[in-house]
Amino acid sequence: MSDRLIQSQKRLHDSLFELYMQGGLELFQAGTRGLKRDLIIRLETSALTPQKGEIIHFYAVNRWDENDEFDEWAKPSRPLTAEAERVLGVPNSPLDDCRLTYAVLNDFLAFAYAC
Structure with a gap:
């Protein structure tokens, strides 16, 4: 796997974890639909x-x-x-x-x- 793809996946994981920590499990499960x-x-x-x-x-x-x-x-x-x-x-x-x-x-x- 390319280094660029690995970094992109890490950023996505970190962003989802931050969303989970700030908004709780319900917001994380709702994803972008919960924000619109x-x-x-x-x-x-x-x-x-x-x-x-x-x-x-x-x-x-x-x-x-x-x-x-x-x-x-x-x-x-x-x-x-x-x-x-x-x-x-x-x-x-x-x-x-x-x-x-x-x-x-x-x-x-x-x-x-x-x-």
Whole structure:
């Protein structure tokens, strides 16, 4: 085996041991998946343009951990138009019981910035 390959394997072993010592067995077993948080974000609005609508559905999921998820609908400040109800497939009535957009947005941002 070449000296370069031996040194590379030693560095890898030392790095994994250091990771184990700092993060414990669980982090070592999780490997890089335990260190990543890549969010897939989907937002739905109450109209086709930002000037006329607002975000009414906040959804995000960590692509490495499906249990790390945020999914909440918000009550728009104005009722959805009939066209918006048709496009979204959501009537106004269930949205009446939801929290206001700004309240959901605050929780969504806290979720997104959580480490």
